[in-house]
Amino acid sequence: MELQSKLAILADAAKYDASCASSGAVRGDSLNGTGVGSTGGAGICHSYAPDGRCISLLKLLLTNSCIYDCHYCINRRSSNVRRAAFTAEEVVKLTLDFYKRNYIEGLFLSSGIIRNADHTMEQVIAVARTLREVHDFRGYIHLKTIPEASAELIETAARYADRISINLELPTQKSLDLLAPEKSLTRTRLAMGKIRHKLDEAHDRRKNGDKKLRHATGQSTQVIVGADASTDADFLARSDDLYGNFKMRRVYYSAFSPIPEPSKILPLKAPPLIREHRLYQADWLMRFYGFKTSEILTPEMPNLDLDLDPKLAWALRNRQDFPVDIQTAGREILLRVPGLGVRNADRIIHIRRHTRIRLTDLARLRVSLSKVQPFIITADHHPNSMLLDSDKLRARFLPKPVQLELF
Amino acid sequence: MECVDPGKTFSSWRKAARDLLERRVAPQNVLWETGGLFGSAVVRETAQPCVIPKVPAAFLDLAQTVSYHNDPDRWPLLYKILWRITHGGERHLTSIAIDPDITAARLMEKSVRREIHKMHAFVRFRLMDTDAESGRERYAAWFEPDHYIVEPGSTFFKKRFSNMDWSIITPKGCAHWNGKSLIFTPGIAKNPIANPDQIEAAWLTYYRSIFNPARLKVKAMQTEMPKRYWKNLPEAELIDELIGSSRPRVDQMLTEELRPVKPRPKNAYLDKLANMSKEEREE
Numbered sequence: 084m085e086l087q088s089k090l091a092i093l094a095d096a097a098k099y100d101a102s103c104a105s106s107g108a109v110r111g112d113s114l115n116g117t118g119v120g121s122t123g124g125a126g127i128c129h130s131y132a133p134d135g136r137c138i139s140l141l142k143l144l145l146t147n148s149c150i151y152d153c154h155y156c157i158n159r160r161s162s163n164v165r166r167a168a169f170t171a172e173e174v175v176k177l178t179l180d181f182y183k184r185n186y187i188e189g190l191f192l193s194s195g196i197i198r199n200a201d202h203t204m205e206q207v208i209a210v211a212r213t214l215r216e217v218h219d220f221r222g223y224i225h226l227k228t229i230p231e232a233s234a235e236l237i238e239t240a241a242r243y244a245d246r247i248s249i250n251l252e253l254p255t256q257k258s259l260d261l262l263a264p265e266k267s268l269t270r271t272r273l274a275m276g277k278i279r280h281k282l283d284e285a286h287d288r289r290k291n292g293d294k295k296l297r298h299a300t301g302q303s304t305q306v307i308v309g310a311d312a313s314t315d316a317d318f319l320a321r322s323d324d325l326y327g328n329f330k331m332r333r334v335y336y337s338a339f340s341p342i343p344e345p346s347k348i349l350p351l352k353a354p355p356l357i358r359e360h361r362l363y364q365a366d367w368l369m370r371f372y373g374f375k376t377s378e379i380l381t382p383e384m385p386n387l388d389l390d391l392d393p394k395l396a397w398a399l400r401n402r403q404d405f406p407v408d409i410q411t412a413g414r415e416i417l418l419r420v421p422g423l424g425v426r427n428a429d430r431i432i433h434i435r436r437h438t439r440i441r442l443t444d445l446a447r448l449r450v451s452l453s454k455v456q457p458f459i460i461t462a463d464h465h466p467n468s469m470l471l472d473s474d475k476l477r478a479r480f481l482p483k484p485v486q487l488e489l490f
Numbered sequence: 491m492e493c494v495d496p497g498k499t500f501s502s503w504r505k506a507a508r509d510l511l512e513r514r515v516a517p518q519n520v521l522w523e524t525g526g527l528f529g530s531a532v533v534r535e536t537a538q539p540c541v542i543p544k545v546p547a548a549f550l551d552l553a554q555t556v557s558y559h560n561d562p563d564r565w566p567l568l569y570k571i572l573w574r575i576t577h578g579g580e581r582h583l584t585s586i587a588i589d590p591d592i593t594a595a596r597l598m599e600k601s602v603r604r605e606i607h608k609m610h611a612f613v614r615f616r617l618m619d620t621d622a623e624s625g626r627e628r629y630a631a632w633f634e635p636d637h638y639i640v641e642p643g644s645t646f647f648k649k650r651f652s653n654m655d656w657s658i659i660t661p662k663g664c665a666h667w668n669g670k671s672l673i674f675t676p677g678i679a680k681n682p683i684a685n686p687d688q689i690e691a692a693w694l695t696y697y698r699s700i701f702n703p704a705r706l707k708v709k710a711m712q713t714e715m716p717k718r719y720w721k722n723l724p725e726a727e728l729i730d731e732l733i734g735s736s737r738p739r740v741d742q743m744l745t746e747e748l749r750p751v752k753p754r755p756k757n758a759y760l761d762k763l764a765n766m767s768k769e770e771r772e773e
Contacts, residue, residue, distance in 0.1 A: 087695050094699035112649035121650040127611050128714060130725055132701040133733050135710025142700060150757060161752045180689045181696075183629065183654060184615045185647075199759040222650075231763065264754075265763050269770045340704040341740055347748040353740070356705060430587050437586060444588040 084167055090177070092167040096147040096158050097193060100250070100305060101337040103128075103139045105188035105223045107301050108245035109289070113221050119183055120221030122245060127188055140191040140225060141181050145169055145206055149195030153252065153263040154346035155310045155339055158195050162344035171209045178214060182222050189223030189245075190214070196265075200231035204240065211243035215297070230267070230274035237274065238281055241299040246332070249274055250305045254321035258311045262349060275329040278302050282330070301332035308362060309355045310339035316385035319365055319376045326370065336362040361387040368394055371425055372418045390481050395421040398458060399480075402471050408460045409440050422454035454480075493521045496565040498638075500557035507569055512539035517573045522565040543576050548584045552595055558638045559598040567595055602637050609635055609643040612719050613658055615651075616687040626669075628655040632681040632722060638662050641674055648672050659683070690724045697725040703736035704743070 110123030128137035146168035147158040157164050178190045192210055196203050207226055214220040226244040228237050241247050249271055253259050256268040285298035304325060306318060318336065325331040338359040341351040365387060368374040372394070379393050380386070388396045398405065398421045407416055409431060417428040427448050431440065438444070439462040446452055457466045457476055470476055492515060496503040510520060553568050571591050574580045586592055615629035629651075635643075640663035647656065648667055657666045661677045711729075720726035754760055 087692060090692060090695050091699045094696050098700045098702050113652045114649055117653060119651055119653060121646075127607070129611050130697065130723065131711040131715040132697065133708055133711050133729055133736070134702045134705045135707030135714075136702070136705075137714070138697070138700060141696065150755075150760060152751075152754070154751075160755070161749060163749065177692065181693060183627070183651070184617075184687065184689060184693070185613050185631070185651075186693050231766075265760065267763075267767050267770060270766065338705070340702055341743040343743050343746060345743070345746050345748050347750050350748065351744055351746075353704070356707070434586065434588055437582075438588070440588075447588045447590075447593050 086173060086177075089167045089169055089173070090143075092165055093144045093147060093169060094142065096144045096164075096195075097142040097191070099156070099337065099340065099342075100142060100191070100193060100227075101136075101335040102225070102248065102303055102305060102333065103137050103142065103191065104225075104246070104303070104333065105139045107332060108223055109296070109298075109300060111221050111295075113219070116219045116221060118219030118221060119179070120189070120219075122189075122221065122223050126223075129186055129188065139188045140223065141178055141187045141189070142191040143169070143174060143177075143193070145171075145174065145192060145194040145210065146197060147195050148197055150198075151196050151263070151265045153266070154349040155252070155262060155307055155342075157342040157344050159344075159346070161346070164344050171206070171213055174210045175213045175218065178222075179218060179220065182220070187222075189225070191225040191227075193227035196229065200229040201233055201236055204229055204232040204236040208236065208240050208243065211240065215243050228274070228278075230270045232274075234277055237278060241278065241281055241285075242297060244299045246301055246303060247278060247299045248303045248305070249278075251321070251325070252305065252307050253311065254306055254313050254317045258313050262311060272324075272328075275302065275304070275325070275331075279329045302329065303331055303333040303335065305335040305337055307339050308336050308359050309352070310349060314385035315358070315362060315365070315387045316376070316380045316382075318362055319369070319380060322366055323369065323376050334366060336366070355389075357389050358387070361389060361393060365393045368397075373415055374419075391477075392421075394419070395454075395480055399477055402476075405458045405471060406460045406466050407458060409445075410435055410460075410462070420455060420458050422451050422458075491519055491521055493523055496522050496524055498524065500554050503557060503565055503568065504553075507572055508542065510569065511542045511572070511576055514540055514577070516577075517566065517570040520566065520569060522562070522569070524562060524565075545572065545575060546581060546584065549575055552584055552599055555599045555602050555642075556595050558602045558642060560637050561598060564595075564598055567591060567598075571595060602639060605635055605637045606639045606643045608719065609633060609639055610646050612715075612723060613647070614722065614724060615656060616683055616685055617689070618683075618685060626653075626655060630657045630659060630683050632683050633658055633660045634722060635660055635662055636718075640665050640677075644672055644674075694725055694728060698728055698732065701732050703732070703739040706733065706736050708733060 105126030108122035112121035113119050126139055128139050130138040132138060147164065148166045148168065149158045150160055152159045152161055174192065181187045192207055194203050194207050211224050211226060214224065224244045225246040225248065226240045228240055228247050228249050230249055251271055252263055252266065259266045259268060282299065282302065285296060289296050308318065322334045325334055336359050338356050345351045365379050368379060369376060378397060387393055407420055414428060414432060417423055417431060418425065427450055430448055434440065441461055441463045442452060445455065456464065457470055494506050494510065496506055549572065556564050556568055571583060575583050583589060584592060613631045613633050615631045618628045618630050620627050640658065640660055644658065644665040647658065655668050657664060659678055659682065661679055663677045664675045666673045666675065
């Protein structure tokens, strides 16, 4: 098969993986090397596709042949999709050719499971090893690993990569049993635990002087939203587990997307993109805003409000906590005000030492006044208490009815 | 009113500003005019120059970045802020994010930073030739930035591509790396790079294939990749076609016949996984 055809098949096969992050790697460059590449700092999105997604890495499957039968996946064994396989050399050359033209930050390599976990891992590692050792490639490498692969192989992958990941795909074993019969929550968590241990070890070595240590700095995972009946509470509880126990850098939420090879037990629907967005917002509230899962969702309300962002929805349920005085409120209280982000909360804390804050000041910080006004007190503003109590407040924030988007 | 030429760079402006500060010339009495007919940055002798207080590093950082902006008003704005810091007793001015002058300067700083970031993202190199003896490759790129960012934006490329030769050519200045030193030359008005690059075809295939037609979000794409950059991005020629064909492609998927579930094939490894799962359930 021609290289262009392989590329078309194996990039198409990789596009359902949401992660394209290229940030968080150890700082390094090629000034004292023989090849190309640098990492460190924020990642760079070199292009955007019309799906709004960043293109930062060359995201490929080594092969889309697979012995697993995950029903949401176009590459499952029962799909009739056209199969292809790259050689390690082909992926190495593509990566370097793209990198030198400044199309990408590096490589994100995954693979269908062929023969068994260890054999597949070895193939993936061979690509990374050639890039690093033969070509002294110092760009970003993200390797997908397999929970059942041996600990030694996973550690080898981590030594060549900047980021490694195992996709959990579904939040509970019940869902996995139904849609991904080969996958196991227990085995995945076990592998994530081992990876965390290795990442911590590498972190300590780096801290104790081994500054140039080549080793992955983080792990991430992905779950598919909307493929089955899992609720947002199921997803957030799982994320809590993953961030807390395995120090996940990111949990990616990927709205289940129609695939050309639909499975009988998973009929296709258009992807609920807004649900994916709300889950990301809730995820941020948990990680950066001090919210607990139990505050964002309740047993009676296991799904996020699709019309309102989760912080606003929380504030509307907890009106007794408002209005908040911007001049005196503590940081953790400011972070709970709808319309105030981490950065602006910190700026306000800094500025209010010198001045009495007024609404125009907030406007200069590009805070949305219509959003914050009902919840705050400033030197020149006190919200109408009637408004805060009234159901009109919710109505004020609901999206305006719009015509369906025309293609 | 005094006419002063700030020159084109941070250091030429800084020199002119120091001179003004020493002579206590207030901002409202200065007319900044680059290459102006009347003024010049010649330092005037004064009998008793006043001592300029030490300027906070935070201001110098801000001023350096703002100096790359293309707005001619950056020079008077920076001088006004500098004056308020040194002669107005507002030493911590740069940290007052709600001050109108600081807001204006920060906005310029942000556009410059963003443009540098976009340069790192959207410069597209083309292979010019390969040295037959050493095998060293020579690349060139054409880029059209809004601001004067070629110098601050080039260190990144030096570090990343130190083992290839490259030139970045723009109307606002050019940068060249030969493995030893980074050289800057004046801008060129028109794209001189004619060579096509064979790898571009593979890049277009990749762009086409990584796009998911079931999640069209054109606005999100354009926010991050504004149209003004498209003309120098080879993949942008595919955008219209991909948007146009996305709906029929999704409709096609939705009418596809559902594929039946097949029984697990005979495979020792799959049997092993099934046994492991069974044991896990029993635990």
